[in-house]
Amino acid sequence: MVLLLHLQVMDLLLVQFLRVAWLAAILPIIIASIPTSNLRWLRRILSCFASRGKTIHSPSQKFTIPQRFFSHFYAVASVWTTFLLVATWIYAYRMVPLVAEPFPYSAITSYLTGGSAIRTGSSELRQRYVAWQAVFLLLLMDIHVLRRLFETVHVFNYSPSARMHIIGYLTGLFYYIAAPLSLCGDCAVEVFDFLSNLATEFIIKGKNQMPMPEVEFWQVINPLINLGWKHWIGAAIFLWGWIHQYQCHKILGSLRDSTRADEYVIPHGDWFEIVSSPHYLSEIVIYASFVVATGGTNLTIWLLFAFVVSNLSFAAVETHSWYRRKFEDYPNSRFAVIPFIL
Secondary structure, eight states: OHHHHHHHHHHHHHHHHHHHHHHHHHHHHHHHTSOOGGGHHHHHHHHHHHOBGGGOOGGGGGGEEEGGGHHHHHHHHHHHHHHHHHHHHHHHHHHSOOOOOOOOGGGHHHHHTTOOGGGSSSHHHHHHHHHHHHHHHHHHHHHHHHHHHHHHHHTOOOOTTOEEEHHHHHHHHHHHHHHHHHHTTTTHHHHHHHHHHHHHHHHHHOGGGSOOOOOOHHHHHHHHHTSOHHHHHHHHHHHHHHHHHHHHHHHHHHHHHHSOTTOOOOOOSGGGGTBSOHHHHHHHHHHHHHHHHTTTOOHHHHHHHHHHHHHHHHHHHHHHHHHHHHOTTOOTTOBSSSTTTO
């Protein structure tokens, strides 16, 4: 009982830390976006940190690194997210197993309201729901970052002269550690405690004395299917943004292949016809899917989504302004990142 209370307190501290971190990242961007001359200095600083590639300002070249180091973000994210996914999945399967119930008429109301029978009842059932929901979100995140890693290697062809600010690089590394952790923050401490106990047991007993786990494929997959329809709506939204982002990245990659190293052209096709940064728009759609999948009840994921929107909107406005300065014939119908809004 004391251990359980201790784990719950640690979970709460982790969640609060993540929320404070996202708020601390969001507020400077919001303040810098206020249209007043008194805040130009803050906008210049944030623009300097966020700029990369074609939008980077020459005075900031001193503290820059090659833009191809973007691959580091997704290498770290892929390893870290996969680790969290596997660890949380094993924890959920071993410690909070979820046996699917038959689909009686009494369960129809639960499904129609976006949940499932596992949400209701005792705190133990709630713990099971949280753990399996975290598995679902981490699975989507892993699919996302693995594709981004593939793209940095096989789709993008960064110019040798393309640079990014070192602060932006460090921020990106922190982001791809904190973002997956935010998706499983409500049960992460229990998962780490479970792994610690498993490692201790392995050290004490040795490999030969460890019991062989019996894994049934359907029991591993079935809890994800029975989470609720809002999770599958979230997955559909995720897939929509995921596909469009890949298409937009292919367009950007093909432009680099067909032009000289330092030559830029106006991109066309897919969501480029409506916004200047459709890859940012699709990223926003992807993170909106996490909010939908949790039913909008998880404040940490809301703050993660708010950071993604504010950060990418800030960068997209810079990119949009650059396009307008660079090309006299740039389409006036395009918005920066959010159609008809920004």
